[in-house]
Structure formats: structure tokens, C-alpha cells
Amino acid sequence: DADVTQTPRNRITKTGKRIMLECSQTKGHDRMYWYRQDPGLGLRLIYYSFDVKDINKGEISDGYSVSRQAQAKFSLSLESAIPNQTALYFCATSPKPGWGANVLTFGAGSRLTVL
Amino acid sequence: GQSLEQPSEVTAVEGAIVQINCTYQTSGFYGLSWYQQHDGGAPTFLSYNALDGLEETGRFSSFLSRSDSYGYLLLQELQMKDSASYFCAVKSGEPRAGKSTFGDGTTLTVKP
Numbered sequence: 001d002a003d004v005t006q007t008p009r010n011r012i013t014k015t016g017k018r019i020m021l022e023c024s025q026t027k028g029h030d031r032m033y034w035y036r037q038d039p040g041l042g043l044r045l046i047y048y049s050f051d052v053k054d055i056n057k058g059e060i061s062d063g064y065s066v067s068r069q070a071q072a073k074f075s076l077s078l079e080s081a082i083p084n085q086t087a088l089y090f091c092a093t094s095p096k097p098g099w100g101a102n103v104l105t106f107g108a109g110s111r112l113t114v115l
Numbered sequence: 116g117q118s119l120e121q122p123s124e125v126t127a128v129e130g131a132i133v134q135i136n137c138t139y140q141t142s143g144f145y146g147l148s149w150y151q152q153h154d155g156g157a158p159t160f161l162s163y164n165a166l167d168g169l170e171e172t173g174r175f176s177s178f179l180s181r182s183d184s185y186g187y188l189l190l191q192e193l194q195m196k197d198s199a200s201y202f203c204a205v206k207s208g209e210p211r212a213g214k215s216t217f218g219d220g221t222t223l224t225v226k227p
Contacts, residue, residue, distance in 0.1 A: 035217075042119075042202055042217035043158070058214070088155060102146060102165070102206060104215060106157040 003027045006091050006107035014115050019078040021110045023091030032074040033092040033104070034058075034066060043090060049074055050096070081114040088112075117141040117205055119218035126224045127193055135188045135201050135221045143208030147179050147186045148215065150202045158202060161188070190223070198225045 004025045013019055023032065030051050035043035045058030047066040055068055063085060065077045078085055091107040119139045127133040137147065146165035150158040164170055164179035164186060176189040190197055200220040207214060 040123075040219070042219040043204075045214065045216070048214060059216075090157065102148060102163040103160045104148075104150075104158075104204075106159070108157050109155065111155075 002108065004091055004093055004105055004107035006089075006110045008110060009108065010111045012113045012115065013081055015082055017081050017114075019081050019112065021076045021089055021091075021112070023074045023076070023107055025072050025091075025093045025105075027093055027095075027105060028071075029093035029105070030071065030096045031094045032068065033094075034064075034074070034076045035090045035092060036060060037088045037090060037109075046076065046089075078112075081112075083114045086112060086114045117207055117216040119203055119205060119216065121201075121203055121218045121221045123219070124222045124224070126226065128226050129193055129195060131193050132189065132191050133193060133223065135190075135203075135223070137186045137188075137203035137218060139184050139186075139203070139205045139218075141184075141205045141207045141216070144181065144184075145206040145208055147177075148204045148206060149175075149177055149188045150204060150217075152200045152202065152220070154199075161201075163206075193225050195225050195227070198223060 007022045033048045034046040044060050049055045049068045052068050067075050089110045092104040121137045148163045149161040152158040162177040169178045174191045179186045202217050202220045204215045204217045
């Protein structure tokens with residue numbers, strides 16, 4: 001099984017629908033992140049969480065919300081999806097400061113299409 | 116805020132050496148990372164530099180000059196499987212320590 005699992009892997013939805021992307025990890029990492037990637041561009045940070053009660057906005061949080069249900073689970077929601085949210089979404093984890101803290105481990109991605 | 120610049124495309128032949136540069140602007144700099152991504156797959160970690168100098172990991176090396184806000188990834192003995200996108204990412208302490216900002220990536224094409 002993958003260390004960082006994202007579901008669904010692919011989703012097609014319509015404008016205005018509520019969508020949830022889920023991420024779970026078995027690495028025991030405290031820190032979790034949601035990134036968005038558009039074609040030909042880098043990864044932009046949507047939200048990040050340093051532990052269950054510590055959630056922070058990233059550079060492009062408008063239109064998104066998150067929930068850290070447990071250390072191992074971090075979900076991303078689009079309350080009312082719009083076409084320009086069509087993108088590839090990645091969840092990532094990292095340990096808290098210490099050995100290995102500088103390494104992000106990514107999930108396989110969730111490809112979302114909003115029609 | 117943070118910004119990073121890297122070339123959008125690089126082409127090289129199998130067996131050659133290629134260097135991918137990255138310049139950055141940031142506050143609260145902690146370190147520079149490099150990630151590899153094949154065709155929309157999961158990015159995978161390659162290297163991290165917190166101090167000036169060269170870090171070597173097999174065929175890949177990464178260099179950092181904090182005074183120049185500059186780094187590069189050096190790939191030696193190129194193989195076809197090295198064709199991928201390569202991203203530099205700055206780890207900064209602003210506004211919260213541990214947050215990484217990525218460049219737009221460099222697409223490397225390795226030709227026979």
C-alpha cells in the first residue's frame with residue numbers, strides 16, 4: 001500500500017457541486033499539505049496542517065476548505081466547484097522538524113475536472 | 116512572498132551532463148529542494164541544500180549559493196528515464212516555518 005493515499009484518483013463533476021478529496025497516510029507524519037498543479041505549472045499550496053489543531057491557509061486557499069480529522073487524515077473540500085478549479089491535486093506529508101523534515105512525500109494525485 | 120525562476124525546457128542527449136538552474140527570492144530562507152515528476156505522477160524528492168556547496172547523490176548533485184539566491188541541479192550520465200519535469204522548491208520560515216514554495220518546473224527531454 002502507498003504511504004500517502006488519495007481518493008478519488010479521478011473525478012468529473014459539474015459547476016456548483018460540492019467535492020471532497022481525501023488523503024490518508026501511514027508514515028506517521030505530523031504535517032500534511034494540499035497542493036494544486038495546473039498544466040505546465042508548479043505546485044501551489046492550498047492549505048497546510050502542522051497537527052490536528054493547527055491548520056493554515058496557503059497561497060491559493062479561496063474557494064477551498066480543509067479538515068484534519070486525525071493525524072493520518074486530511075481532506076480538501078470544494079464547497080461549490082467552478083471550472084477554473086479543474087486541476088491535479090496532490091496531498092503531501094512531512095515529519096515535524098528533525099531528521100527527514102525537509103522531505104515532502106506526495107500522494108499519487110487526484111485529477112479533478114469541473115464542467 | 117516567495118518567487119522562483121527556472122528554465123521551462125532543457126534538452127540533452129543520453130550520456131551527457133545537464134544543469135538546471137534555479138534563482139529565488141524569499142524571506143526567511145531555510146533551504147532549497149529538488150523534486151522530479153514523471154508525466155503528472157507524484158513528485159519525488161531528489162535533494163535538499165540548507166548550506167552553501169554541493170551535495171552529491173549518485174548521478175544527481177545539487178548546489179546552493181545563499182548569497183546569490185541561486186542553486187542548480189546537475190544530472191550526469193543522462194538516461195532516457197531521466198526525461199521528466201524537475202522542480203526547485205524553497206523552504207521558508209515566513210509566515211510559518213516548514214512551508215515549501217515551488218517553481219514552475221523544467222521539462223527535461225533526453226534524446227538518444
